[in-house]
Amino acid sequence: MTEAVGFELREAGRGISPGRDLDSLVERVLEAGADVFFRIDSPLGPVFVAVGSRGVTRVDRAGSEEEFCRRYRERFGRLLAPAGKRDLDLAERLAAALAGRRVEVPLDLERMTPFQRRVMSVVRGIPRGEVRPYGWVAREAGSPGASRAVGNVMARNPVPLLVPCHRVVRNDGTPGNYGFSPREKVRLLREEGVPLEELSGSPYTATPNTGVFCHTTCRHARRIRPENRLAFRSPADALRAGFRPCRVCRPAAV
């Protein structure tokens, strides 16, 4: 079981006492004055995950343990101690969340601005296998037109995979950039079953049967049979053709 999540069975650091999950880990974090880190296999390969008293603070690709701890200390001003056997439940939950499954994992985004937190919350809600454009994220976060600012937030996402910034793409349906490289973004999206070729150039899909148009990866759009599909390049085009936006994926403001 432990091998399945790639969790390192290392004894806990100084001051860490027994506990079963996040609540008890929180108590121990507060006692020890140090946050706790895990090394877990993920779709990005092995990553370090740091957890503080309020939740996950950082996900980063695994280099050396020393380097991760040093950078964490510089950025957060806190020490890191390796998680222990007692933290297996949380390690498994983290592994599931990193793999894109819907698992409750608290995030500590205290250091972010209100706009950044709204963006993170919107992006966190994009389901596996679906993508949304930067402009849509900006609108849903309450700042229509701030798509470039959304890109800035994504570029500094402290918890990649847990906040799936790889599911945010350009308005024209092309993948756009990614912190770990655009190729990595494409790979992650393919693994999640996103039809990138179909998406590029026709990011919106409608059907005359209902008069509704969706983001092409919306779960409703993906049920439309090929012979009933109409592709659109923009919400404006779909609206002009007389379609109304889907109430689930909200491709346009109503």
Place this chain on the structure above:
DNA sequence: TGGGTGACGCTCC
């Protein structure tokens, strides 16, 4: 405080 920056988006050519 204000100018520089950027994982964007739109228009023009």
Place this chain on the structure above:
DNA sequence: GGGAGCGCCACCC
């Protein structure tokens, strides 16, 4: 079709 140029917005220094 695709690249250049510029606007936009939030954030940083």
